[in-house]
Amino acid sequence: MTLTLANTVIGFIGTGVMGKSMVGHLLKAGYQVVVYNRTKASAEELIQRGAIWQDTVADLAAQSNVIISMVGYPKDVEEVYLGVNGIINHAKSGTYLVDMTTSDPELANKIYEEAKAKGLYALDAPVSGGDIGAKEARLAIMVGGDEEAYNAIVPIFKIVGKNIILQGKAGSGQHTKMCNQITIASNMIGVCEAMAYAQKSGLDPEIVLKSIESGAAGSFSLTNLAPRMLANNFAPGFYVKHFIKDMTIALESARKMGLITPGLELAKSMYEQLAELGEEDSGTQVLYKMYLQREKL
Template identity: 60%
Template sequence: MDNVKSIGFIGLGVMGKSMAKNLMKKGFSVNAYTRTKSKAEDLIEEGCTWCESATEAAEKADVIITMLGFPSEVKEIYFGEEGLLNNAREGSILIDMSTSSPTLAKEIAEAADKHQMTALDAPVSGGDIGAREARLTIMVGGNEEAYNKALPVFQAMGTNVVLQGGPGMGQYTKMVNQIAIATNMIGVSEAISYADKAGLNPNLVLKSIGGGAAGSWSLSNLAPRMIAGDYEPGFYIKHFVKDMTIALESAEELGLDTPGLKLAKGMYEELVTRGFEDAGTQALIKLYVDQA
């Protein structure tokens, strides 16, 4: 399988649909499966092949990509009776691009090897914008030979693709990413709230601070949404809470205390109790707006 031609894509959520579309733009044949077929209608119109099950998508593909919401879904799609490990072709490359547990990633890689397959964990960062514009950061863990074969696939979806090490190292890197974002989102929310309270024009403030030492992806891309009161999801709060939970558990396993991460997780859990689990992570500003 020196040249990857056919890709099975499982999970067409906020980011997955754009990722699949970009693969098609680069000439890959995409066989897609998601639980709700209506989510794939526009892809089908553009030439994507719809499959009735994950098994069917896997049987037709050289590379199978999963982009799912929770580790429980990842575990089921790989290890279930109708799962990928029992039904994909020998020699297939299985790529989980979900944000999931490093421990689970290692388990999948070990099981894939026993089934004469190879598994890579390759979570992404960049949100809905990065997925749509094929500018994702892709953090890969796993076998270097499989990584090199899959590199054109990754490059169709992202611009910053790095092999971080063996199985699980992609997921560990994504946890680093989420830990950095968690407390940064608190800082961005507090900064915008402070600017508003001081009588400043927050959009003008962004022009001054966005390119300096305070600059960050969240400040540039999510602060404008905060200011506009736009809480549409580029990344769901419920998924961010899941990620922070994984990161906290992993940090505890490593013997590391992360008080900033704990604080951010608690704040986002408060938003979940208020019914904002399906809002974008920029909705953290609501905790400050509601103080007024």
């Protein structure tokens, strides 16, 4: 069956910082959306806008023909998809399953195989762009899975993202997201060190930022997160605790491939220090605090 606006019911699991904006775009586009979240309160605004609440994942799965998840950790993904009351046990044959959580590539493969055995189509499609990308509907979406399923879901992807690429077979989306997170990990260290250097040298960091963000040093973190650092705004666009999770997955995957990643290991150790100091629910730009408060890391 070809998916159309009229015949598609999207089930969306996880209405947190990013999921909330994504569901909002789907509703605005005219899709019927049913939602589930562990805490109903976080979905109340979406319910007021027309989303239909479901009390369980099983109920949501039974009513949808496209199911999108954006949850926290691989253990949550496994429970949502493979649990007794999970999606695969309750979705109708022919349903498209799209996990947009940053998760384990091996788990993505397992979900794909289990879904296929039940007549379901599974894609792993993690995103990059943070809260800003989600709000502005310009997320980068990295997809793994079968081309036929990808082509069916592309119109929905285009509502929440801009840079949408099928990377390859199941698990490829997650591997690509690991490349993304490895890049960000070392880059965040560089951004924080640059802003700390500017301040220590007596320069105005905001003026320095204007000079360097459009040159060879330019990056998402420099343009979007450095201004938050300088304003002492450490509210989460992306949580420290989730970044640590992502880096842990990347390190484990790299080790299985025999790849040494010292930059990633350093970044992970620094963020773990921040978590120990109570910053696990802060945004990743909180790394800047380590440079402001300590002479040495």
